[in-house]
Amino acid sequence: MANVTLPSHPMTYPELFDVAKQDPSLSWPEQLWWAHYAFWDNDILATGVITFLAHEVIYFGRCIPWIIADAMPSVFKRFKIQDQKAPPSVSDQWTCVKYILAIHIIVELPLIVLFHPMMELCGLQWTLPFPKFSTLAAQIALFFVVEDTYHYWLHRAMHWGPLYRAIHRIHHQYAAPFGLTAEYASPWETFFLGLGTICPPLILGYVTGNVHLITVLSWMALRQVQAIDAHSGYDFPWSLRRIFPFWGGSDWHDDHHRYFWGNYSSSFTYWDVLMGTVAGPRGKAMGHNPRR
Numbered sequence: 001m002a003n004v005t006l007p008s009h010p011m012t013y014p015e016l017f018d019v020a021k022q023d024p025s026l027s028w029p030e031q032l033w034w035a036h037y038a039f040w041d042n043d044i045l046a047t048g049v050i051t052f053l054a055h056e057v058i059y060f061g062r063c064i065p066w067i068i069a070d071a072m073p074s075v076f077k078r079f080k081i082q083d084q085k086a087p088p089s090v091s092d093q094w095t096c097v098k099y100i101l102a103i104h105i106i107v108e109l110p111l112i113v114l115f116h117p118m119m120e121l122c123g124l125q126w127t128l129p130f131p132k133f134s135t136l137a138a139q140i141a142l143f144f145v146v147e148d149t150y151h152y153w154l155h156r157a158m159h160w161g162p163l164y165r166a167i168h169r170i171h172h173q174y175a176a177p178f179g180l181t182a183e184y185a186s187p188w189e190t191f192f193l194g195l196g197t198i199c200p201p202l203i204l205g206y207v208t209g210n211v212h213l214i215t216v217l218s219w220m221a222l223r224q225v226q227a228i229d230a231h232s233g234y235d236f237p238w239s240l241r242r243i244f245p246f247w248g249g250s251d252w253h254d255d256h257h258r259y260f261w262g263n264y265s266s267s268f269t270y271w272d273v274l275m276g277t278v279a280g281p282r283g284k285a286m287g288h289n290p291r292r
């Protein structure tokens, strides 16, 4: 964008997007990205706004299909995992929305504002061009594996009596989870489990000098969708777990909420299989947790 001269008056978002279109070497997402950073004219603010908005839009946007499914039992009840239980009431869903919005604003927003300076400190990029898709995909695959390992051990530790009562109990308020409950947790849990999502890109960026903010945002989006789907309470014939071996999904995490024990990992099943902590009848068949 070096050859483009900007007028002296402040420009609107669409005007800046039109300016960005003058550079044919940029793809349209890159043009939009350039317009966003030019509009805010402050990298900390620009990163904060895009990260917070993406988080809210994806969280509540992804919950909408599950709210609709709960409102249409005649169509969707046959796919419900704990189908003997009543679907969440409007009041349950509304309680979750209010609580999650408060957590997002009180806990996550300050962390999001701090994210840009942390990103600079660790040597991550946010300028154009975007990384190659293959780099983005490989890094996200690595983040899934690392986060799953971190999540397994920390989540398992949170089921130790004192930690469970002090921190994790709130997340287990609903024994039959629904989409909105994915981030229904104590602020401490949101913070400490959230480190497993935020730290791997920062560490990889520090070590390799080759991690871009768009990769971090894509990773956060996929991790959010994964967490919401895992709490949806629905298992479909086309669910990801039936395609990818070792993928947990809703069927897996639902058993964690139902039995209050086992299935501690977030995305994959192998840590629980290896460590003898598979929940429910599946675990019993494998000789895990014989007390239940």
Ligand SMILES: [Zn+2]
Binding pocket: 155, 159, 168, 171, 172, 256
């Ligand atoms: Zn738990």
Ligand SMILES: [Zn+2]
Binding pocket: 171, 177, 182, 231, 253, 257
């Ligand atoms: Zn859960």
